[in-house]
Amino acid sequence: MAQKKARKAESSSQRGKAQKKKAAGQAARAATRSEEVSGIQAFIKYLKEVRVEFEKITWATKKETIGVTVAVLAITFFFAAYLGLVDFSLTKILGLLY
Structure with a gap:
C-alpha cells in the first residue's frame, strides 16, 4: 500500500513538471510570435545581411x-x-x- 502511494506521489510530481514545461514553452512561443516580421521584411533583412557579408569577401x-x-x-x-x-x-x- 505504501508503494502505491509513493508511485502516485511520484507520477503526480512528474505531471506537475510536464505541465510547467508545457506552459513555459507556450509562453516562449507567444513571445516569439510578437517578434516575428512579415515575409517581405524578412527578405529585405536577408538581402541587407547578404550585402554586408559580400563586402567581407577577400577576392x-x-x-x-x-x-x-x-x-x-x-x-x-x-x-x-x-x-x-x-x-x-x-x-x-x-x-x-x-
Missing part, C-alpha cells in the same frame, strides 16, 4: 587567378595523359593475352 587578384588556373589545367592534362597511357598499355597487354 583573389588577377595574377593569383591566372596562376591557379594554369596549375589546374597542367595537373588535368598530366593526369589525362597518364590515364591515357595506362589505358593504352593495358589494352595492348590484354590484346596479346586474348
Whole structure:
C-alpha cells in the first residue's frame, strides 16, 4: 500500500513538471510570435545581411587567378595523359593475352 502511494506521489510530481514545461514553452512561443516580421521584411533583412557579408569577401587578384588556373589545367592534362597511357598499355597487354 505504501508503494502505491509513493508511485502516485511520484507520477503526480512528474505531471506537475510536464505541465510547467508545457506552459513555459507556450509562453516562449507567444513571445516569439510578437517578434516575428512579415515575409517581405524578412527578405529585405536577408538581402541587407547578404550585402554586408559580400563586402567581407577577400577576392583573389588577377595574377593569383591566372596562376591557379594554369596549375589546374597542367595537373588535368598530366593526369589525362597518364590515364591515357595506362589505358593504352593495358589494352595492348590484354590484346596479346586474348
